[in-house]
Amino acid sequence: MSPSLRQKNDTLARAVAWTTISVASFFTGAAQGQQDERIWVDAGGTYSVQATLIDWTGDSVVLLRSDGGEVRLSLSQLSEQDKVYVAERKVTGSALNKLRGGPPVAPTIDPLPPLTLPTADELGDPADTPGSPMAMDGTVQSVKLDSLPKSLPADRSLFEVGLTARRIAIPRVDFNTTVSEPRAITMSGYEDKQTIALAMSVSHHIRLPGEKTRQELVAFDILNQRVSVPMQHSETIRLLDHRMDTGKSLVLVGFNSLGRGGDLAVVDGWTGGSLELSRRRPVSGKADPGAMHQLRFAKWIDDEHVLAIIDQSLGLWNIVSGKQLYRVDGIESRSMPALSGGGRYLAIPYEGGVDLMATETGESLGRIKVEKQVPGVAFSPQGDMLAIATTRRVRAWDLPSAALAGDVRSLNSLGLGTPLWIDHDLLLTDDGTLVSLHRGVPIWRYDVAGTQRQSFGKHIAIFRKTPLTEMTVVSIPHPAARQMIQRIDASPSPIQPDKWRVLGRSGWGSGGWVDRDVQIGGLTNSRR
Incomplete structure (x- = not known):
């Protein structure tokens, strides 16, 4: 030819x-x-x-x-x-959204070795100077990969926290009082025995004549159903993070009613019963040192290093010396990042996707594009998946296989905040919708409006201000939702996500979850 x-x-x-x-x-x-x-x-x-x-x-x-x-x-x-x-x-391996006989079994993943960042002593940095601000002079990382992330090893936490279902009431917290998310800590419990507890901060901004405002750290001994106030402070205080291995917490103190200004500090002494505040560093920005800058996010990486977002800049600091190792500018103001369990990866949402970053260096690992929204993100307990939630969709990106592991769409809004992992398959979205990755549909909706919450395995710790101020630890899914999941799995009909509605809702009552709008005979072909 x-x-x-x-x-x-x-x-x-x-x-x-x-x-x-x-x-x-x-x-x-x-x-x-x-x-x-x-x-x-x-x-x-x-x-x-x-x-x-x-x-x-x-x-x-x-x-x-x-x-x-x-x-x-x-x-x-x-x-x-x-x-x-x-x-x-x-990842789905099937052209139709069919059930696979049960949810996937959670993989057995061992924690990776801890990150080894240079200490202040190793770098020869000067000793801590009281009152010196957080430096903003680190190497600026500006390259952002526009391609999908490549295969990454799972990065699970070294610690697993198990809780028991309990309800613990405390004195009323007003609507305009700021409370933090619950954090798991180790502290001295009943008869001085070490116990896993939940801690949070309570900070009241409005001071009436002759009234002393509440600025305190509160600890909930879940097992023994006891509540204590280990620290009452003269300034506003917000609990940001806690390290289970060292017992140290990160807090922001002295911020104003808009959450601006203040100092980043370390709280130690939970196990000894006497909390101490140290390493205070004023929050500073990359420009206009006299301005009131806003610390929006802070997480421990190791015993000396803190990853934080101030205004629109993210940085890695050595909190002993105040030195900044690197900085990433241009962080979306609505972005709430997620840190993997072992601290290796940071997921940074932006309008239209999520950037993955290596926390050790600040280098970009790739980006996952979604709808034109700023999504909520959360790493799975095993550290192998990243949940990405938009208003009507929840995706799960599998890090080791570098592919989508689940995709749930909803006809109704799922909220736009951070989702919570319940197990390897179930997630609770920002508006309280329980979704199943492998079934591909929302299952149930829980009333969690106006609460602060955190997941610990199959248990969710929920702090409510009204109608009764209490810390509640509950198991999700509750019996009615579990029964519906069993009925879904037993049905031979294929799921049709475009016609699906949640099978029931639950509000919180004096005796626990109160079910309503339950689809008694709802699993018919018209719904599936």
């Missing part, structure tokens, strides 16, 4: 697979279910084909055109958005 004839045949074969279209029409649509026919675009954005993904083998995909013909293409020939579409479906 002559070269010119071979070239014509190659061009004709490519024209059969790809048809030129306007690329703009492709990027305005969102990817649908795996069996949906869609428009596929080549890597150069010149050719397209309307087809359905029916199979993938290694680095290639098989598409079924509307005329019945099949097209086999390598992943390198596809656009970036098509590659994401294929990656999202590689």
Whole structure:
């Protein structure tokens, strides 16, 4: 065959697979279910084909055109958005959203060795100077990868916290009083025995004439149902984080009613029963030192290093010397990051996606794009998945396989805050909706509006201000929701997410969860 004839045949074969279209029409649509026919675009954005993904083998995909013909293409020939579409479906292994006989078993993952960051002594940094602000002179990291993250090892925590279901009431906390999320701590409990407790801060900003405001750290001994106030402070105080191995907490003290200003400090002495405040460092920004800067996020990385966001800048600091190791600017003001259990990875939401970052260096590990919202993010207890929640969708990105491990869509809003992992399959969204990753649907809705909450395995610690101020530790899913999950798994009908509604709701009452809107005979083909 002559070269010119071979070239014509190659061009004709490519024209059969790809048809030129306007690329703009492709990027305005969102990817649908795996069996949906869609428009596929080549890597150069010149050719397209309307087809359905029916199979993938290694680095290639098989598409079924509307005329019945099949097209086999390598992943390198596809656009970036098509590659994401294929990656999202590689984990499911099925064209239909069918049940797999039960949720996936949580993998057995051993914690990775702790990060080893240079100490102040190793760097020869000057000793702590009382009152010196947090430095903003670290190396600026500006490169952000626009590609999906590659395979990353799971990064689970060294510690597992087990709690018992309990209700503990405390004196009333007013609506305008600031309270922190519950944090697990180790402290001296009943008869001076070491026990796992929950701690939180209570800070009241409004001072009436002759009235002493509440600025305190509160500890809840869950097992013995006791509550204590280990610290009463003269300034506003907010509990930010706690290290179980050293017993040290991070707090912000002296901030104003807008949450600005104040000092980052360390609290120690939970196990000894006498708390002490040390290492106070004024919160400073990269510009205008006299301004009231806002500390929005702070987490321990190890005994000396703290990862924090001040205004729109994220940095890693040595809290002993006050030295900043690096800085990342341009953090979205609505962003609430998530740190993996072992401290290796940080997920930073932005409008339209999530950036993954290595906390040790500040280097970008890739980004996962979503709808044009600032999503809520949370790493799984095993440290192998990242939940990404938008108003009507919850995704789970699997770090080791670098692919989507679950995708739940909802007809109703799921909220827009941080989701909580219950186990390897179930998550509680910001508005209290319980979703199942492997079933692909929302199951139940719990009334958690206006509460502060944190998950500890299958138990959720919930702090309510009204109608009764109390710390509640409950098991989720509760019996009615568990019964519905069993009925879902026993039903032979395939799930139809586009027609699905939650099967019931529960509000909190004096005796526990009070169920309503329960779909008694709801698992019919019309609902599934």
